[in-house]
Amino acid sequence: MKKSALVLMTLAALAGTSSLALTKANAQAGDGVLTVATIGEPPSLDVMQTPTDIVLTIDQHIFETLYTYDAEWKSVPLLAASMPTLSEDGLAYKIPLREGVKFHDGSDFDAKDVTASLKRWMTINSKGKQVAGVVESIAEDGDHAVVIKLKSRYAPLLATLSQASVILPSEKIADTLTEFVGTGPYSLKERKPDQYTQLVRFDGYKSPEGTPSNYAGKREAIAKEIRFVPVPDANTRVEGLISGQFDFADSLPVSAYERVEKSSNAKPVIFKNAGWASMNMNMKEGLLVKKELRQAVQAALNASDMMLAAFSDDRFFSVDASIFPEGSFWHTEAGVARYGEGDPEAAAKLLKAAGYDGQPLRLMTSRQYEFHYKIGEVAKAYLEAAGFKVDLQVVDWATLTTRRADAKQWDIFITHSNFPGDPTTINTITDTYPGWYVSDQKTKAVATYMDATTDDAKKTAWDAIQTVIYDDAPLYKVGNFNGVSGLANGVSGYEPTYWPHFWNVSPKK
Incomplete structure (x- = not known):
């Protein structure tokens, strides 16, 4: 479908500093690049501090939490090795940690990283602050377990440990993060505000086991690169998707459903x-x-x-x-x-x-x-x-x-x-x-x-x-x-989730 010069210029400006940058990005798609049109620019990549949907969408590829949500929205292990062991009074949670997991900087993931990260989360995150009110202590139990002791029972604990309470290397923790290093399947390569956030495959990634289920189960970084492009205007996201500029476009208006469905380059996706x-x-x-x-x-x-x-x-x-x-x-x-x-x-x-x-x-x-x-x-x-x-x-x-x-x-x-x-x-x-x-x-x-x-x-x-x-x-x-989003024809393996994720997704050939 033909597009106006204005639309072409707008799309090019959003993806880079020139139309040449956009063309180059598309050429790379054959090498395993996914270009994702998001609803806007993330205000930060510090998800503890700014746990908005757009930040959570990008950061979940970089960082991981102790637990995550399966298809029933129940908390299941991610960086934790299993569900916690509870004391008889329900006030102490012993959480075993997975071994052999590495951060993007090559350092080993261990209990010190967990205690340091959770303490930061309880200081700056709104839900973390709520948890802090009931936590008596967080301590390492050797290198591969932590113990959280509570002042009173708190049923939502695992749910709160499944979102935004990401684990960082203890050496990188600061009030204001300057390095965004996680254990996820992708690492941050470059962020150009209002242009793109570029993630690349982390070859040292160690995936959890299990059948993929919502955010749980096996995670494979199939695409070598994911580029998140902020596109605040919904109609521009639609135009970019059906023209082949984007591999995925988030949060489309329902009025665009038929148009995307009839296009030759993409298909609409419904997230129930x-x-x-x-x-x-x-x-x-x-x-x-x-x-x-x-x-x-x-x-x-x-x-x-x-x-x-x-x-x-x-x-x-x-x-x-x-x-x-x-x-x-x-x-x-x-x-x-x-x-x-x-x-x-x-x-x-x-x-x-x-x-x-x-x-x-x-x-x-x-x-x-x-x-x-x-x-x-x-x-x-x-x-x-x-x-x-x-x-x-x-x-x-x-x-x-x-x-x-x-x-x-x-x-x-x-x-x-x-x-x-x-x-x-x-x-x-x-x-x-x-x-x-x-x-x-x-x-x-x-x-x-x-x-x-x-x-x-x-x-x-x-x-x-x-x-x-x-x-x-x-x-x-x-x-x-x-929710309605759009997926380019030829992209496979994508499963709709509330915060769209792109591990286990194969780019178009």
Whole structure:
């Protein structure tokens, strides 16, 4: 397909300092190069300090954690040799480490690297700081094991050790990293801000064993080089993909699906359950401090119609009352209530029981996420059909995030999230997240979860938490949405994941 000169110039500028640089990069593809168009420039490569999606996507090829997530989003060993051994009181975790693993600088991976890295993580990372509050000590147990002692039981520990808590050589650790040395299948060769981040195969890499499963299992650096190119404009990513400039393009608009599908150079890729949309309610001030009114909101809404309006085609979404999607270890129907096609009569009864007097319900959304806006439009119609008076406030995303911090300014805001590895890290469960979900039964249910030391106990405790969430009604889960990306024809072995990864991927010939 022919492209305009402007598009060609834009793509060339993004990949290098000239069109010659871009042509050279493409020529190298036959030598085993993958060119990946990302949503933008990473602010840093220090994932401990800046654990954003783009940083996690790039850094997972360079650095590794003790544990990682399998297809069920359960934590399984990566640099750890096996699952930890727990003391009888559940307060001490002994973690054996894999032997024979080397860093990119040729040094051996050992327990000193783990203790030094985790201490840095607990100092500068937001989740690491939470863990620091319950950690009594981290110590080496010989060269190939570490022991983490806790002040109190903390069920999410392994999940937090599966993301951003990367292991660095102890000699390279500093407040501000100047060398980015890991144990991953690729090492950093060059980073040119706003042009590319270039990774090259680490020939000394020692892979974990096992069948690939999400981020777990065997990792093979098939491509000799991966070049991550920041392309902030989604349409430019589409153009570059279908023209053959890129081997992979991340986060494409669903409207581009057919265009990519009909192109001769690429195919669209759907990543199911990339995240979920929700309507979060203000429990601190205003109309919805009454539980009956929050439950009336739940009863009034039609999840299918909202998701269809937002995403146009059921290839791009699913409606599921469980907070976690099917296939996740945490998927459950426990406690589900007031979720489905909308029941205006049931909602009206709850309104009457709560003594609703016609006060406007302030529903805040943004057009910067168009699917948020479309969800808001349909929600307004269903809420009004049930008897609410609705004030739909459409603002830019920056304004929304500012206003939602002030409990006096809103009743509901629309947002979206990914599915975390541990359910207690969902934003809404946090007492201080806008909405201020505080209840005695939630506190009790979360405490039971935190005390759990086995997967079965955690799952049972999570069932109880979801039951409490549906009863307290701090939010309405609208549905799950799928992510769309694009892959060049001839590239093989790619499996969609939340943070796209390119080990086990063969470049086009």
